[in-house]
Amino acid sequence: xxxxxxxxxxxxxxxxxxxxxxxxxxxxxxxxxxxxxxxxxxxxxxxxxxxxxxxxxxxxxxxxxxxxxxxxxxxxxxxxxxxxxxxxxxxxxxxxxxxxxxxxxxxxxxxxxxxxxxxxxxxxxxxxxxxxxxxxxxxxxxxxxxxxxxxxxxxxxxxxxxxxxxxxxxxxxxxxxxxxxxxxxxxxxxxxxxxxxxxxxxxxxxxxxxxxxxxxxxxxxxxxxxxxxxxxxxxxxxxxxxxxxxxxxxxxxxxxxxxxxxxxxxxxxxxxxxxxxxxxxxxxxxxxxxxxxxxxxxxxxxxxxxxxxxxxxxxxxxxxxxxxxxxxxxxxxxxxxxxxxxxxxxxxxxxxxxxxxxxxxxxxxxxxxxxxxxxxxxxxxxxxxxxxxxxxxxxxxxxxxxxxxxxxxxxxxxxxxxxxxxxxxxxxxxxxxxxxxxxxxxxxxxxxxxxxxxxxxxxxxxxxxxxxxxxxxxxxxxxxxxxxxxxxxxxxxxx
Numbered sequence: 001x002x003x004x005x006x007x008x009x010x011x012x013x014x015x016x017x018x019x020x021x022x023x024x025x026x027x028x029x030x031x032x033x034x035x036x037x038x039x040x041x042x043x044x045x046x047x048x049x050x051x052x053x054x055x056x057x058x059x060x061x062x063x064x065x066x067x068x069x070x071x072x073x074x075x076x077x078x079x080x081x082x083x084x085x086x087x088x089x090x091x092x093x094x095x096x097x098x099x100x101x102x103x104x105x106x107x108x109x110x111x112x113x114x115x116x117x118x119x120x121x122x123x124x125x126x127x128x129x130x131x132x133x134x135x136x137x138x139x140x141x142x143x144x145x146x147x148x149x150x151x152x153x154x155x156x157x158x159x160x161x162x163x164x165x166x167x168x169x170x171x172x173x174x175x176x177x178x179x180x181x182x183x184x185x186x187x188x189x190x191x192x193x194x195x196x197x198x199x200x201x202x203x204x205x206x207x208x209x210x211x212x213x214x215x216x217x218x219x220x221x222x223x224x225x226x227x228x229x230x231x232x233x234x235x236x237x238x239x240x241x242x243x244x245x246x247x248x249x250x251x252x253x254x255x256x257x258x259x260x261x262x263x264x265x266x267x268x269x270x271x272x273x274x275x276x277x278x279x280x281x282x283x284x285x286x287x288x289x290x291x292x293x294x295x296x297x298x299x300x301x302x303x304x305x306x307x308x309x310x311x312x313x314x315x316x317x318x319x320x321x322x323x324x325x326x327x328x329x330x331x332x333x334x335x336x337x338x339x340x341x342x343x344x345x346x347x348x349x350x351x352x353x354x355x356x357x358x359x360x361x362x363x364x365x366x367x368x369x370x371x372x373x374x375x376x377x378x379x380x381x382x383x384x385x386x387x388x389x390x391x392x393x394x395x396x397x398x399x400x401x402x403x404x405x406x407x408x409x410x411x412x413x414x415x416x417x418x419x420x421x422x423x424x425x426x427x428x429x430x431x432x433x434x435x436x437x438x439x440x441x442x443x444x445x446x447x448x449x450x451x452x453x454x455x456x457x458x459x460x461x462x463x464x465x466x467x468x469x470x471x472x473x474x475x476x477x478x479x480x481x482x483x484x485x486x487x488x489x490x491x492x493x494x495x
Contacts, residue, residue: 001096002334003332003333004445006249006332006333009096009100010100010104010332012215013097013100013104015036015046016047016199017046017047017048017195018049018198019198019218020198020201020214020215020216021062021216022058022059022062022211022212022215023152023205025202026049026221028049028051028054029052029055029058030052030054032049032052033048033049033050034047034048034191035048036105036106036194036195038107038357038377039107039275039341039342039343039378040104040107040330040377041375041376041377042304042376042378043376043378048191048194049217049218049219050218050220051218051224052219052223055217059186059187059215059217060157060186060228060233060234061287062184063157063185063212063215064156065300066212067154067156069335071210071212072122072209072210072213073154077132077133077135080129080131080132080133081180082129082208083129083207084128084207085129087125087189087207088122089122089126090206090207090449091118091121091200091203092118092119093362094286095151096114098113098199099113099118100118101199102117102118102167102168102193102195102196103339104195105192105195105196106164106192106193107341107342107377107378108339109329109334109336109338110331110332110333110334111336111337112293112294115392117166117168117169118168120168121168121171121172121200122172124173124176124460125175127176127461128177128480129180131478135481137149137152138151140489144495145494146493147491147494148489148490148491150488150489150490151488151490152181152395152487152488153182153200153485153488154181154484154485155183155236155260155484156183156235156236157184157186157233157234158174158183158185158234158237158484159185159231160188161188161228161240161241161249162190162197162239162240162241163190163237163241164189164193164342165298165342165400166298167189167197168196168200171196173240173475173480174198174238175187175214177211177481177483177484178188178483179213181485183484184214184215185214186215186217186234187214187216188216188217188219189216189226191219191221194216194218197216197218200216200217206305214282217287221245225249229249229261231247231253231257234257236260236261236467236483237249238475238483238484239262239263239264240263240264242266242398242425243470246469246471246476248290249263251421262483263473264299264300264471264475265470267299267300267398267424267425267426267470268304268395268396268398268424268426269285269300269301269303269424269426269427270302270304270418270428270445271304271305271429272306272412272415272416272419272429272431273308273311273431274412274430275308276434277431277433278431278453280311280314280318282454283315284315284319284322286429286454286456287319287455289322290302290455290456291305291403291404292338292381292382292404293456295328295338295339295402296350296401296403297341297342297346297400297401299426299470302431302455303398303399303403303405304405304407305406306415307407307410308408308410316365316386316406319384320384320415321451323382325337326402327371327381327382328371328380329372332361339378339379339384340372340378340379341378341379341380342378346400347370347378347379347380349400349401350380350400350401350402350403351404353393353399353401354368356394357385357388357392357393357394357403357405358383358387362387362389362394363386363387364385364443365382365384366381366382367380367381367384367402368381381402383401383402383403384404385403385404386406387404388407389407390407390421391442392405396422415447416441416444419445420445420446423468423469424465425447425448425467425468425469426443426449426471427447427448427451428449429451429454430445430450430451430452430453431453432452446466448463448465448466448474460476460477461476462476464476
């Protein structure tokens, strides 16, 4: 579709910012709203319900009633499967609408909203639907006079709090396994990107999900999010976001009912390229493409690039040749591959880190400035720093923007030491043709995922999560069911 057509559709699209509770669209009980602006050009998209504690109470009550009367949990796995597969099919049927909402809301290129985010969300929901009737329970190897059954049961009412960088995908990672297992769910999207979450709730009802099973409460983290984390009738919370807020979520879970709290948090991923890298062009393409994808607003972005000193000049020459491709463009143009930063606050944060990098003595090779200011939106040029030291803030703190720091090394052990020298442990990578070195390095890197001779390898069958302050638990794969189910032992005396 041409850029003009996307802009025409954007001008006429219906924005409904009401919450979704008990199968219905509703405004907040306080009647408070907040304005939702597009980072593309700063224009107001519409008003969104500002949900607070009273609205969370209503959503929890709706979810609890749905769980207790077993309108969803009581369905067979095969029945839940059919509904979730239909849900996935309807997401694809509404692909252009959902992609447009996603791009307008958080500024990512429509090219990727349509080809990555919508299909990934649908695939996730379909996969968990397909998986749920293929999981078997267990019988323990007890003595002949007893029978011990080990069964999985839904945990109950699940709260899912998701970020603004991948609104649909992050929502799907949480709600798909939770719903497949038979739970009732309350989704709290980021106040910066609530629109697709609200539309997904309507589509879920159309697919046959019973009212009350899936609720969406938009609002601010310190209001709606905190109310969910502190709620005494929420059994489990799944959170993706910053490490700072993740710590608050865990504290609130402890202050309330000791609800299970699962967190997928920040990252400062290290990408280590050795001199014996088997394909330097592939390493450069992966390093540059991965950091600037989604405007650098990815928790797993390889924002620290360690290049062995003997090949650094050759590496940077190739990298510099790629940089112009990532100049920000109109997100509603399908040729654009880097769009807008989500809002003015995040743009200010990114620009602040760039200035810190300059002041610390890092060498700015490319970018480092705002872009497209005439549009009224929020854009930052792809930025590349060389001669970075691990002590600099741009190399030690999560920026969440299109900023890459290049560090050099001569000893792989020293590179690993620096790679591990952050509070985070989400992802990492090593490029080498020496498989012994690759395996030893992968074992030494303290990260939930380590890539070898590639970056961003991804599949719904593979768990995603981190070590250290990058969080606990795993999204994706069958392991995600561990978060949203209880293990029950039923001991039967038979003799």
